[in-house]
Amino acid sequence: MTDRYSRQVRFTPIGAAGQERLSKATAVVVGCGALGTVILDQLARAGVGTIRCIDRDFVEPSNLQRQSLYDEADAAACRPKAEAAAARLRAVNGAITIEPVVAEVGSRTVERLVAGATVVLDGTDNFRTRHLLNEACQRARIPWIYGACVGSYGLSLTIIPGHGPCLACLQDQLPGPGETPTCDTAGIIAPAVHQVAAWQVAEALKVLVGAPPCQDLRSADLWAGTHRRVAVAGWRDPACLVCGPTPQFPLLSSADDPxxxxxxxxxxxxxxxxxxxxxxxxxxxxxxxxxxxxxxxxxxxxxxxxxxxxxxxxxxxxxxxxxxxxxxxxxxxx
Ligand SMILES: [Zn+2]
The missing domain is CATH 3.30.310.10 (TATA-Binding Protein)
Structure with missing residues (x-):
């Protein structure tokens, strides 16, 4: 056990105490697509004690170009992504607990799905689900890490309830639903996925070992070779309906569209x-x-x-x- 994580324990900001904290933590990864699979692989190898992986879909051949936990047999068998990911992760690290959940993240289910999480990582591909996560995590006071990518571009932000803005505060600063191309329309290359997943997992490890997170909005275009970092920590909206003084949680209290x-x-x-x-x-x-x-x-x-x-x-x-x-x-x- 000690030897397995020796290189990570030798990294001073984690150390033996940090490794112990990782082993007792629960990370919830919402979406087991491109971002989710890269995130899950790194969290499992890092020794996060319990990992819940949630996805509503099954593996298809067009996923294999970037969704790194799956293979051709998974696509041929139409295996649900959460189950295929769990099988692979259990082979990678048999000492941790993997909880696969094949389900839709909706207003009826989201709070149950993130319950008990020490940290939540966003591997979704749409803003409605991200805002649902934002509301559920604010209500339950769970840190969560937003991530998104399309084409060769990606961005990430760590959201800590009570410290800095939530996703709803920053709505104007982030692309809204339908405003931006998606992977289905504009395509995606794997390096952009790995860049965003790297930010997200590094932030998750910091949250889990108790190190101060980076609360800047970070973005990069791997093809153009550009990076950007915007300090948004002071951009909290005092009248925010999710993290303000009288939260309404508008999506949690709405009905899911059938x-x-x-x-x-x-x-x-x-x-x-x-x-x-x-x-x-x-x-x-x-x-x-x-x-x-x-x-x-x-x-x-x-x-x-x-x-x-x-x-x-x-x-x-x-x-x-x-x-x-x-x-x-x-x-x-x-
Ligand atoms: Zn807010």
């Missing part, structure tokens, strides 16, 4: 809010089934492919219209 269009994927996700048994459903669907495993069942209807998850969500691919997606889901699941 139909979500997944931009760039030609897909709609329908949430049915009731668990289902994928194996039993596969038996009922008969010859339409393309594949089934304990976490999901996938079948075809004309040009559309439907994937039902155990937590009740159905992903409809090949359809861009929510009403059409709902019709398909109702036809099969009633």
């Amino acid at each position: 139909a979500v269009i997944l931009c760039g994927r030609d897909a709609v996700q329908i949430s049915r809010f009731a668990d289902l048994d994928p194996v039993a459903l596969a038996a009922r669907l008969g010859h339409a089934v393309l594949m089934a495993n304990p976490w999901l069942v996938r079948w075809r209807d004309g040009a559309a492919t439907l994937t039902a998850f155990a937590d009740g969500r159905v992903l409809v691919q090949g359809v861009a219209d929510p009403a059409a997606a709902r019709t398909l889901v109702d036809r099969w699941l009633g």
Whole structure:
């Protein structure tokens, strides 16, 4: 054990005491895509005692270019990302606890998903989920580390409840939903992912060992070779609805939209809010089934492919219209 972490313990700011703190910490990584997989690998190797990895999706061939915990067998088997990541992480470090969760992070679920975390790391790809995390972490007083990247560009910010601004305070300084290109529209290169993940994991280690975090907004373009650092610690909004004196937590108190269009994927996700048994459903669907495993069942209807998850969500691919997606889901699941 001592030998395993010897190089990290020799790093004075961590030391033996820091390593002990890491072993007792719980890190929650939300999203097991490009950022999430790189973050998870480093946290597991660093010896963070409990790691919860959360993702709603399954592995696809187009993920393999940058999502570093997965391989071709995971994509062929449509393994849920959280489960595939957990299997890999357990092989990397069998002495720590990995908690995979295949679920949507929504207003109904987010507080349960981050409960017990010492730190939360953002591996998501959309601003609604980040603002949900922001509200849940502010309410539970959990530090969280924002990260985002697209193309060759990425940025990161450490958010500590009670110290400096929260994500809602900085809304005007950060790209909003739909304002920026996404990985689906503009693509992404792996070095940008690793740059942002490196910032996030370094910040997480500092939070976990009790070292002062960097609360600057950092960004870099790996292709242009530019870096930027903006001191935002004083930019807290005194009237903020999330971290101000009378917090409202507007997203936590709102309802989740049952139909979500997944931009760039030609897909709609329908949430049915009731668990289902994928194996039993596969038996009922008969010859339409393309594949089934304990976490999901996938079948075809004309040009559309439907994937039902155990937590009740159905992903409809090949359809861009929510009403059409709902019709398909109702036809099969009633
Ligand atoms: Zn705020």
